[in-house]
Each structure stands twice: as structure tokens, then as C-alpha cells.
Amino acid sequence: MSHQLGRLVSQILQRYFGEIVEKVGNDLFMYGIKPIGMIMKTTGLPRTQVIESLRTLLKFDLAKFESTSGNVDYKLLPDNVLVLIRYPRYLLQMKSKYGTEAELIVEELLQRAACSATLLLVSIANKYKDDTEKNLTIVTLKDTFISLATATYIQQAPVAQLKDGSDIPDLVQVASIVPDLDTRLLMQAMVNPADIKDNVYWKVNYDRFHQDFTDEIMINAMTRRIDDDAGEVMRLLIQEMYLSSSAWAEESNVVALTDLREHASRLKDRPLLQQHLEHYLKVMEENGAGFIRRAGDAGGGQYSVQVKWAARQLVESVLDHVVTERLGSKAARIFRLIRAKKYIEEEDIQKNAMLPNKECKQLTYKLLEEHFVSVQPMRKSQQVSGTQKGIYLYHVKLFDVVHVCREMCYRALHNLSRARSQLVSVHARALDKQRRVRTIVHGMRLRSEPQKNIDDVLETLTPPEVSLLAQVEKQLKQLSAAELELDRNLFILNWYLVYP
Amino acid sequence: MSAKSEDAIQDKIINAIKKIPKGISAAQMAAVVPELSSAELVGAINKLLQQGLIDLYKQNGTLIYKLKNQSTQQIVKGADNEEKVVYNLIEEAANKGIWIREIRNQSNLSNPQLTKILKSLESKKLIKAVKCVNASKKKVYMLYNLEPDRSISGGAWYQDQDFESEFVDILNRQCLRFLQQRADKIRNNPRGPIAGRTQSYATAVEVQKYITDLGISKVKLEVEDVITILNTLVYDGKAESNVYPDGSKVYRAIESLIPPPGLVQVPCGVCPLLHKCYSTGLITPQDCKYMTEWLEQ
Ligand code: SF4
Numbered sequence: 001m002s003h004q005l006g007r008l009v010s011q012i013l014q015r016y017f018g019e020i021v022e023k024v025g026n027d028l029f030m031y032g033i034k035p036i037g038m039i040m041k042t043t044g045l046p047r048t049q050v051i052e053s054l055r056t057l058l059k060f061d062l063a064k065f066e067s068t069s070g071n072v073d074y075k076l077l078p079d080n081v082l083v084l085i086r087y088p089r090y091l092l093q094m095k096s097k098y099g100t101e102a103e104l105i106v107e108e109l110l111q112r113a114a115c116s117a118t119l120l121l122v123s124i125a126n127k128y129k130d131d132t133e134k135n136l137t138i139v140t141l142k143d144t145f146i147s148l149a150t151a152t153y154i155q156q157a158p159v160a161q162l163k164d165g166s167d168i169p170d171l172v173q174v175a176s177i178v179p180d181l182d183t184r185l186l187m188q189a190m191v192n193p194a195d196i197k198d199n200v201y202w203k204v205n206y207d208r209f210h211q212d213f214t215d216e217i218m219i220n221a222m223t224r225r226i227d228d229d230a231g232e233v234m235r236l237l238i239q240e241m242y243l244s245s246s247a248w249a250e251e252s253n254v255v256a257l258t259d260l261r262e263h264a265s266r267l268k269d270r271p272l273l274q275q276h277l278e279h280y281l282k283v284m285e286e287n288g289a290g291f292i293r294r295a296g297d298a299g300g301g302q303y304s305v306q307v308k309w310a311a312r313q314l315v316e317s318v319l320d321h322v323v324t325e326r327l328g329s330k331a332a333r334i335f336r337l338i339r340a341k342k343y344i345e346e347e348d349i350q351k352n353a354m355l356p357n358k359e360c361k362q363l364t365y366k367l368l369e370e371h372f373v374s375v376q377p378m379r380k381s382q383q384v385s386g387t388q389k390g391i392y393l394y395h396v397k398l399f400d401v402v403h404v405c406r407e408m409c410y411r412a413l414h415n416l417s418r419a420r421s422q423l424v425s426v427h428a429r430a431l432d433k434q435r436r437v438r439t440i441v442h443g444m445r446l447r448s449e450p451q452k453n454i455d456d457v458l459e460t461l462t463p464p465e466v467s468l469l470a471q472v473e474k475q476l477k478q479l480s481a482a483e484l485e486l487d488r489n490l491f492i493l494n495w496y497l498v499y500p
Numbered sequence: 501m502s503a504k505s506e507d508a509i510q511d512k513i514i515n516a517i518k519k520i521p522k523g524i525s526a527a528q529m530a531a532v533v534p535e536l537s538s539a540e541l542v543g544a545i546n547k548l549l550q551q552g553l554i555d556l557y558k559q560n561g562t563l564i565y566k567l568k569n570q571s572t573q574q575i576v577k578g579a580d581n582e583e584k585v586v587y588n589l590i591e592e593a594a595n596k597g598i599w600i601r602e603i604r605n606q607s608n609l610s611n612p613q614l615t616k617i618l619k620s621l622e623s624k625k626l627i628k629a630v631k632c633v634n635a636s637k638k639k640v641y642m643l644y645n646l647e648p649d650r651s652i653s654g655g656a657w658y659q660d661q662d663f664e665s666e667f668v669d670i671l672n673r674q675c676l677r678f679l680q681q682r683a684d685k686i687r688n689n690p691r692g693p694i695a696g697r698t699q700s701y702a703t704a705v706e707v708q709k710y711i712t713d714l715g716i717s718k719v720k721l722e723v724e725d726v727i728t729i730l731n732t733l734v735y736d737g738k739a740e741s742n743v744y745p746d747g748s749k750v751y752r753a754i755e756s757l758i759p760p761p762g763l764v765q766v767p768c769g770v771c772p773l774l775h776k777c778y779s780t781g782l783i784t785p786q787d788c789k790y791m792t793e794w795l796e797q
Contacts, residue, residue, distance in 0.1 A: 317758050336736070
């Protein structure tokens with residue numbers, strides 16, 4: 001676990017949970033596993049604060065505890081901390097796939113970390129009771145909740161179990177049962193939220209979202225490489241794949257052509273796809289970066305999705321972009337050349353890349369310096385001649401390079417986050433003023449005071465302040481957008497690292 | 501027929517014969533210079549025979565023309581023994597050339613003597629000195645009429661031993677343009693993706709023709725040369741190559757699998773100081789110029 005990750009994690013914790021939690025989190029990150037007493041000692045925080053922080057961390061799944069012989073040790077889960085900045089992406093996914101209700105459910109659930117179905121639905125319904133625009137009813141909310149649970153975007157939270165003779169609970173994963181919610185009871189609960197008795201807790205299943213993301217990336221890649229019909233074939237293949245293969249399999253089980261054809265025949269708006277399905281499969285197999293493979297001939301043909309390989313191809317594509325932007329397209333050419341040839345001598349690089357000797361050497365050394373390529377010295381043992389020149393073979397250790405790139409992402413994310421807090425603290429006064437004015441105006445609107453009074457309050461923000469605030473807002477937006485993009489980038493890298 | 505074109509025709513014939521050391525028949529020769537009538541051809545051949553450049557043999561009832569051994573033909577004129585030895589050594593090296601030190605080692609001649617002989621041979625236009633691309637100081641000798649091997653001259657990409665990177669860049673771009681013109685054919689092609697793919701492919705020969713027609717190259721580019729350029733496109737990630745069943749290579753322009761990822765969209769991703777940027781110190785994200793500029797865009 002790297003220093004860069006640590007910096008990023010503490011930056012995120014501070015932003016979402018404040019300084020104290022950050023202190024505890026950072027302490028845990030640095031030392032790995034620790035009991036409460038030790039945390040108190042190193043951070044110098046009082047016991048209550050440490051416990052409070054740990055509770056927050058545990059609640060959001062950012063840390064876990066382990067009990068060994070009566071002691072309870074805590075451990076931070078840095079990867080889950082990074083997930084915090086991915087929340088907007090989950091919401092977007094929900095909104096585009098299942099609509100506003102789903103988005104609200106997931107949002108509320110993410111905020112509460114874990115919640116019972118009844119309480120969740122009731123609180124959302126109450127919150128938006130007066131919102132005519134959204135037009136929510138408890139019935140639609142309930143239905144959406146059930147479809148989300150069926151599609152396993154949400155699942156039951158682990159249950160604490162006490163083992164005999166110990167007072168430290170174990171968290172046990174339970175199989176989710178799609179709940180049978182009674183609309184009438186929900187209606188009653190809306191009026192009287194205090195006596196909800198539902199005690200089955202739910203939480204968001206990140207993994208399911210991540211699967212969606214990988215699928216989406218593969219489909220888009222095919223669309224870019226061939227065309228949108230090919231992307232559609234990829235979608236069909238992936239759908240079929242989930243029926244028979246485990247979620248993060250390196251390679252899917254085979255999918256039969258007949259099944260694909262049956263699904264394709266339902267896509268009425270894609271006549272080309274129906275007509276040329278087999279051709280599409282063939283072209284994808286040969287020109288689709290190896291995403292799919294013909295696995296057999298039975299029943300007209302069987303295909304499998306090479307998920308691991310696809311992840312590799314995508315990661316390589318990320319790295320190519322990074323090298324291109326950092327060191328120029330010529331360096332990217334060399335990078336790719338070395339990768340294609342596996343092991344290659346300096347002279348051959350120059351010959352194949354068609355670059356002037358000097359430039360080529362410079363770029364190769366630059367690549368070496370930034371750890372995008374590595375070099376392997378070879379000794380010619382039987383050589384007799386006096387000039388014993390060693391051979392140096394260049395090659396790309398993809399796994400290592402992915403780690404290098406990941407570190408860069410961490411750094412970049414940290415820096416963005418840092419720049420953001422800087423921005424906020426520099427303009428703290430203006431932002432604060434804006435917030436106050438907004439609350440006042442909101443209150444006045446609710447009391448339906450005359451427009452003139454409202455305008456008076458609004459005018460306390462001077463024009464320069466208004467334009468400054470607009471600019472700050474734009475910059476904050478830009479920073480958040482960049483953060484999300486970086487997270488997408490990280491996602492691909494981590495996807496590759498999932499496979500050993 | 502002017503004297504000049506006569507020479508050109510003679511050269512043509514000789515080159516044709518050179519390619520096939522076993523000798524060629526009169527009919528084959530006619531195919532080489534189709535612009536000549538049979539009477540003119542006979543005239544040209546007779547001239548060559550007279551000059552002692554080619555020989556005539558009879559094989560299985562047909563007449564075969566062969567090249568006369570040049571060393572015996574030309575060196576005889578006023579050469580002494582040393583010159584012959586050196587000449588033979590150089591001849592053996594063929595179009596790879598031979599280094600002066602090796603000539604000296606093998607001929608056991610002293611340095612000044614050897615230099616003199618080489619000078620004299622050079623002045624008679626029997627041999628020439630060629631600079632080697634791999635080692636700029638190294639000169640190799642070869643027979644005057646030989647085309648230096650690619651390993652010596654570097655092929656089409658070298659002019660006077662200098663690598664012409666601009667020329668390569670231009671060709672690289674032009675090839676890509678050519679491929680891109682047809683790359684879209686694969687997208688939603690009404691005749692199906694396989695037909696579309698075929699239309700989006702370009703063979704190296706097609707590309708070669710396109711480049712030649714553009715007239716951007718002073719030297720004639722062989723298919724091999726064009727393939728070298730096309731391969732750089734593959735390494736650029738802008739094209740993929742495939743092999744047709746008949747063994748010829750085809751190329752297709754492609755898009756990268758993903759749009760530019762997040763890392764290269766932020767200043768830090770392309771920042772040369774990334775690895776020197778810390779929370780405190782001289783370079784920090786808090787007062788980073790790149791960051792500010794980027795935010796103010
Ligand atoms: S914060 Fe500025 S100096 Fe630091 S890495 Fe980013 S762009 Fe470079």
C-alpha cells in the first residue's frame with residue numbers, strides 16, 4: 001500500500017467526514033491493524049472521539065474489525081474509501097437505467113449506509129411528499145425497490161452474530177431474499193414513522209454496479225472499433241454470459257449462436273444485425289481486439305467472452321493514451337513497439353519505429369525513467385571477442401506499469417482534492433455569505449413574502465461577489481467532473497488487477 | 501535511335517541478364533524491352549556481343565545469353581597483380597562492401613600501397629567507396645556498378661547517410677489518410693460487416709500506388725518500404741494489420757478502444773513535475789500554476 005494512496009485516503013476522509021475521522025483513518029492506514037487503545041495513544045484523541053470515528057468508518061464499510069483472542073483490532077479498507085468519490089456515478093447509472101425513483105433510493109441508502117426497506121421508502125416518500133414535479137408514490141417506490149433487489153443492486157447487510165462465549169460479534173453475509181412489502185403497511189408507516197418495526201437491513205451492492213461498468217466499457221469499445229451493431233452483439237453476449245458464468249470469471253462459459261440469434265431477432269430496429277449476425281461475430285472475433293473467441297462449432301458456433309483479455313486490452317489502451325500525452329506520440333510508438341515485440345534490443349527499436357537514432361534513444365530512456373518500460377541485461381557468455389558489449393533487452397512489465405499508472409492517478413486525485421479545499425478556503429467568506437443569503441431567501445419564499453423584500457436580501461451580494469461566486473462554482477464543478485473521470489480511469493486499472 | 505537511348509537499352513538488357521545468372525532466351529529478352537522491334541533488338545544484342553559484355557550459348561536447342569564475367573573482362577586492361585588481388589577481394593564482398601582494414605589484412609599490402617591502389621581503381625570507376633549508415637565513419641568498398649545493400653545504405657530512408665525523419669513523418673501521415681478514407685466503410689455497411697471490412701482494408705500495394713501517384717517521394721518506394729511505414733502506423737495504434745489468405749498484408753485504420761482517460765484530462769496527468777509535487781515544499785498543488793490555468797480556461 002503506497003504512500004500516495006495514503007495521502008489520497010486521508011484527503012477524502014477529511015472531505016467527507018472531517019478532521020477527526022481523518023486522523024483515525026490515517027493512523028489505521030499507516031499501521032495496518034490496531035486496537036482502540038493504540039489508536040488513542042498515537043493520535044492523542046480521547047476515547048469517545050476514537051470510538052465515534054471508528055463507528056463512522058465501520059458503518060460505511062470503510063474499516064473492519066477482527067477479533068483475536070479477546071482483542072479487537074481495526075483495519076482500514078482504503079479501496080472502499082476511494083469508492084466514496086464514485087457515488088455520483090452510481091446515481092447516474094441508476095437514473096439512466098431505472099429512473100428517478102431508483103436514483104433516490106440508492107442515494108438515500110448510500111447516505112444511510114444501511115437501512116431497513118420500510119424506513120428507507122417511507123423517509124424518501126415523506127421527503128418528496130410535496131414535490132409535484134417528481135410525482136412519487138409509495139407504490140412506485142416499492143416496486144422500484146423490489147426490482148433493484150431482484151437485480152441485486154441492493155442486498156441485505158451482513159448480520160452480526162455472537163459466537164458462544166465471546167462478546168465480539170461476527171458479521172455474517174446472508175443471502176438476500178427479495179422482500180414482500182405490503183403497500184398498506186407502508187402507507188401507515190408514512191404517517192407514523194416512529195413505529196416501524198422492520199429490522200432487515202439493506203445496503204448497496206457495489207459489485208453489481210461495477211459489473212455494469214465493465215460491461216458498458218466493453219460494449220463501448222466494440223462500438224468504437226467496429227460499429228454500434230457490434231456493440232449490440234457484445235451486449236447480447238454479455239447478457240448470455242451472466243446466465244451461466246460467475247460474475248468475475250476470466251472467461252465466460254460458451255454462448256451458443258442459436259441463443260444469440262433468438263435474442264437478436266427481438267431487436268426489431270436492427271435489421272442489419274439480424275441479417276448478418278454470424279458475420280458480425282466473425283468480424284468481432286478477428287478484429288475486435290480479441291474480446292470474443294469462437295469456442296466451438298456445435299450448433300452453428302459457440303462463442304465466449306474473454307473478459308480478462310479485454311481488461312488487458314483496455315488497460316493497454318489507457319497506458320497508450322497516458323504515454324502519448326506525457327511523452328508524445330513518438331514515445332507511444334516506441335512503447336507499443338516494445339510491448340508488441342515482448343523483448344527487443346535498442347537497435348531494433350530504432351529500425352522498426354523509424355525514428356532518428358538520437359531521438360529514439362532519448363525517448364526510450366525517457367520511457368525508462370518514467371518506469372513505463374524496463375530493461376533486462378543479457379550476458380553473451382560464449383563471446384570471445386574483446387569488446388564484450390552486453391545486450392540490453394527492453395520490455396514492458398504490464399503489471400508494474402499499471403501500478404505506476406495507478407500511483408499517478410492517486411497523485412492526481414489527491415492534488416485535485418487539495419486544490420479543491422484550497423479553493424473553498426480561499427473563498428470561504430463569499431461562499432458562506434452566499435449560503436446564508438440562500439437560506440434566508442428560501443425561508444422568505446416559504447413564507448411567501450413580497451418579491452421586493454426578497455430582492456433586497458439578494459442584493460446584499462454585490463455584483464463582483466456574484467460573478468466571483470459563479471466562477472468558483474464553475475471551477476468546483478470542473479474539479480468534480482475531473483475527479484469522476486479519474487475515478488473511471490482508476491476503475492479500468494483496478495479491473496485489470498482483479499485478475500491474478 | 502540516339503546514342504543515349506541505345507545506352508539505356510543496353511543497360512536494361514544487361515540488368516535483365518544479370519538477374520538470371522543462368523542466362524535468358526531471346527524471347528525473354530524481347531519481353532524486357534518491348535519497345536524494340538525484333539530487328540533493333542538483334543542489332544542491340546550484336547553490339548553487346550561485340551563489346552564482349554555478353555556471351556552466347558546453346559542450350560537444349562535454344563540460344564541463351566549470359567553475362568560475361570566482368571572481372572576478367574575489365575580488369576585486364578592495364579592492371580597489375582596487386583590491383584587484381586584487391587579487386588577480387590572487393591568483388592567477393594559484393595554489395596555488402598568491404599572495409600579497408602579487412603582488405604589490408606587479407607591482401608597483406610602496406611597501407612600507402614593499398615591506398616594508392618584503391619585510388620586508382622576508384623578513378624577508373626571500377627570500385628566506389630560507400631559510407632555506412634550504422635557507423636558514420638566507416639567506409640566500405642564495392643564494385644562501381646553495384647547498388648549498396650540496405651544494411652549499408654539504409655534504403656529509401658537515408659539521404660547521404662542521414663535519416664530523413666520528416667520524410668517518414670509525411671509518409672506516415674499520408675498512409676494514415678489513405679486508410680482513414682475507407683475506414684468508415686465497415687460501419688453499418690448495408691452489405692454486412694464482412695463486406696464492409698473488406699472495403700475498409702487496403703493492401704500495401706494499393707497504398708504504394710497512392711503514395712507514388714501523390715508524387716511526394718523522390719525515390720521509388722518499394723512495397724517493402726511502404727509496409728515499413730504502415731507498420732509504424734500499427735505501432736502508433738492507428739491501424740491494425742491482417743493477412744489475406746493469399747499471404748498479402750492488409751491494413752485498416754482503427755480508433756483506440758477508449759476515449760482519452762481521466763488521467764490525461766487533468767493537468768497533473770501530463771505534468772512533468774508530477775513526481776516532484778508534494779503537499780509541502782516548492783511544488784505543491786495548492787499554488788500550482790498549471791492547475792490555476794486549467795481552472796480558468
Ligand atoms: S499540482 Fe501542479 S505541479 Fe503538482 S502535479 Fe499537478 S499540475 Fe503538476
